[in-house]
Each structure stands twice: as C-alpha cells, then as structure tokens.
Amino acid sequence: MPPTSETLTAERILEATEEVLRRHGPAKATVVDVARALGVSHGSVYRHFRTKAALREAVTKRWLDRTSLRLAGIVDAEDRDPRQRLRDWLAALFAAKRHKAGDDPELFATYTVLTDELGGVVFEHIADLTGQLTRIITAGAGSGDFSVPDPAAAARAVFQATGRFHDPCYAREWTAPGIDEEFTAVVDLLVRGLSSPSR
Amino acid sequence: MPPTSETLTAERILEATEEVLRRHGPAKATVVDVARALGVSHGSVYRHFRTKAALREAVTKRWLDRTSLRLAGIVDAEDRDPRQRLRDWLAALFAAKRHKAGDDPELFATYTVLTDELGGVVFEHIADLTGQLTRIITAGAGSGDFSVPDPAAAARAVFQATGRFHDPCYAREWTAPGIDEEFTAVVDLLVRGLSSPSR
C-alpha cells in the first residue's frame, strides 16, 4: 500500500487494479483510485494503458488466463484415456469456476460485470478453452474411444452443453444441493454420445 | 384503451398489465399505471392482487404457461418415434423462445427481469418443461429407442445441456450466424448419448 518506489510497470498497475477491484467492486475501480493505490498521478497510468477500458480488459484477460493455464495441464496428461481426460478436464473447469465464485464472491461478481462488457476478451478465452477440448477429443478420435467426424465441432458442442457448470450466469446455482449429480449426469450423457459407435 | 365498462376481472387486469409492460418496460409498470390504463383507481387493483409482486407473478406465470402449452402438443404426438419427438420438442422450445426474444425484444427483456426476481414461478415452469421431456424419454425407454436407467434424471440433463438454446441469459446469441448448426450438434450428441445401448 505504500508507494513502493520501484519503477511503474504495467504489471504493477494490473496488480493494483485487481486489489482495488477486490476492495471496492467494479463501480469504484476508477483510474484515479488505481493511481492513488500506487501513489502516482493518474496521468502515469495512462502512459501504460490508453484507456480505462484497456486497463479493465488487460486485468480481466489476466484473470481468465489463470484458469486456462490450470486446465492446460490436464490436456497433455497423455497417460490417461481420453474419456477420463475429458471428464477430468470438465470437472476441473467446474471446480475452478466454482472456487472463484465461492472464495471471493465480490471479486467474482466484479469480473462477471467486466466480462460481459468486454466481448472480445471472453471470446478469445472461450476459443482457448474449446481449443483445449478439441485436443482431447481429437486424441480420443485417434484412439478409437470417440467416434466423431469433426472434433472441433464436437468440442464446441460439449462446451456449450456444459455451460450450466462454467458460465458465470449460473454461478448462484453452483452451491445448490445435487449440483454434482447434475454435473455427472450431463457429462455421462455427453461422453456416451461421443463414444457411440453408430455414425 | 377507453375504460371498457365491463366489470373489473383479474383477467382484464392481467391483460392491461401486459400492455403496460409492453409499452413502458418493467420499471414503469406501476400499479398506478395499470389502474390508469383500465380507468379505475389503483385501490381496485388491490382488490384482485394483494401486492404488486403478486400481480407481476401472475402476469409472468401467464406468459410462461403460453410456452408450455404450445409444447405440450408435441409430447403427445405418439405417431412419431421418440428420437424425432425429442428433436422436435427441443427445436420447438428453441423456436418459441427465439420468437419471443426476437418479435418484441422490449417485452422479452421485461419478462427476463421479472423472471429472475420471481424464483418460484420459474422453478415451476422448469419443472413443467422437464416433466414433458420426461414423458418423451420414458416413451423412448419403453420402445427401446433410448437406454436410460432414470428418465427423469436424463430429462433434467437434456434440459440443462440445451440451456444455451432456451435460457434467457443467452438470448442475445440466438441471432448469431451458425446458431442452428450449434443447436443441431448439441442435440445430436444428446440423442446419441440417450440411444447408446452400452450400459
């Protein structure tokens, strides 16, 4: 909180921004506040981020990327069979989102507001995640575990069909009793669909 | 719009309420406005609906029930095979929601606001719809088209997995290009999952 007299970097600004967001919510996350938290004038922040929107975008991207990175590990665990890898990946996605929503609901709500201001960043994040899914499904198609003509299309379908377990608009239902059974039921159905041998 | 001097009934109040909502949106839908539209004093409205919330609830229920009713026809079309009936039903649900959202976006937005104020009414509506789905899936299980141990659980899974195509929180994506292909991909996957013979 004291104006650490290191040089002002984009990274330090992003850290301060996240801290301000955590404390005050999305409405109060003004550029002036961020500058105040860093002990600099707001003009300096504009040297690193052209607009307030760019700053919000960068901090949101950082937040989303942390999730992508966690999941990337599962994609490459090539010792497990693709069916199990798919289940693991989806379960990890659900767990990650649920944690973010549960541990710091304020910050999660904040980012939920930010994400639906910022179409582009979210679009890329989803493309990233469905890309990971595509790799798992392609592996399964190669090994004969899955029978799908178009792994990328299948990946999008799986991602969309599990939206209830990762889309922020359902966050308030993630603590409902029975949600884990619902998750398992949906995933089972999808895995069976992907595995089904007949065309 | 003149104060039709018929007696004041709950039904007439609901009609007027929907009209006011359509014209002014959810914020401006005051009891006073509804009364004004009917040419009566607002005290009279309170004779039929104990609170403003009860009025909003009743008008919302009416709106949701119109959708349920349309779909009920498909459930009982027992001449078609269950797989096709399931596809038809899901397509009809998507079409119905998409129409409501597209034809009168104002009114749809209004009801979207109302529905997430009113948990209970929506819960019942969803129970009604998954009930219809359960009947189709049960029929399919009986005929051997579907292999599911618990049709009701499968119905909930199918309903949740298709949320992207009926949940209002996705309404803005219903006009995106490629949405029909996405719908077909998800439904195909689910139908294959339900049909899969292995355990």
Next chain:
DNA sequence: CAGCTGACAGATTTCAATATCTGTCATTCC
C-alpha cells in the same frame, strides 16, 4: 530526454430534495 505531474474540458456519477408509488382503510356509490 524519458517519465511523471497536475490543471483542464467535457462526460459521468453522486446526493439530497422532490415527486411518485405502494398498500391500507374509512367513506361513498349503486
């Protein structure tokens, strides 16, 4: 001279005064 500052114009947000609404009920009307 590269990085920072702070004053500024125009846009946005806050806040308190004002107006409107909700829900009740004693009274009026047919």
Next chain:
DNA sequence: GGAATGACAGATATTGAAATCTGTCAGCTG
C-alpha cells in the same frame, strides 16, 4: 352490502446541481 374510491403514511424513484472522473497535454524533474 359488495365493489370502488381517494386520502394518507411510509417506502421508492426521479431529478438536477455539485462533485468526481476520464483522457489530454504543456510543462516540470531528475
């Protein structure tokens, strides 16, 4: 006497004046 009214108290929403914020830039500072 059953249905409707309209005045009322407390809660909620609207409004516009004042405060704050965004984004720029000429000038300071090291």
